[in-house]
Amino acid sequence: MTFGAWTSTFAQSNTAYGHDALESDTTGTLNSAFGEFALNANTSGSENTASGVQALDFNTTGQDNSAFGFEALESNSSGTGNSAFGYAALYNNTAGDNTASGAWALYGSYSCCNVGDGYRLSKTS
Numbered sequence: 001m002t003f004g005a006w007t008s009t010f011a012q013s014n015t016a017y018g019h020d021a022l023e024s025d026t027t028g029t030l031n032s033a034f035g036e037f038a039l040n041a042n043t044s045g046s047e048n049t050a051s052g053v054q055a056l057d058f059n060t061t062g063q064d065n066s067a068f069g070f071e072a073l074e075s076n077s078s079g080t081g082n083s084a085f086g087y088a089a090l091y092n093n094t095a096g097d098n099t100a101s102g103a104w105a106l107y108g109s110y111s112c113c114n115v116g117d118g119y120r121l122s123k124t125s
Contacts, residue, residue, distance in 0.1 A: 014031045015032045017033070018033065020040050028044050028045045029046045032050070037054045037057045038056060049067070052068060054071045059078075060078065075094065076093050087103040089107075099115045
């Protein structure tokens with residue numbers, strides 16, 4: 001379990017709290033991960049915030065993402081500038097500049113620039 005300021009050879013100014021949070025980070029900076037497996041696969045992504053079990057779990061290089069909730073933005077690997085609020089919001093997202101609020105909001109895989117607000121909302125452009 002990681003507590004407090006996360007440090008690695010080149011990564012700086014990261015904070016992790018939770019089992020395997022930010023475990024793979026090597027060069028990413030200014031990340032905050034709170035919860036089991038939050039930002040777990042992140043290697044070089046920077047300026048991400050993940051709060052919740054498996055939030056941004058598979059993010060590796062994505063930057064400027066915010067995920068709040070269990071499995072929020074879980075499948076995002078390189079998408080940038082996304083915001084997800086709620087259980088599994090933007091779960092399968094791989095693109096950038098999407099915003100979802102609500103349980104399962106924009107759960108599927110979408111291209112850029114979608115906004116979804118509501119429980120199980122599939123897509124709004």
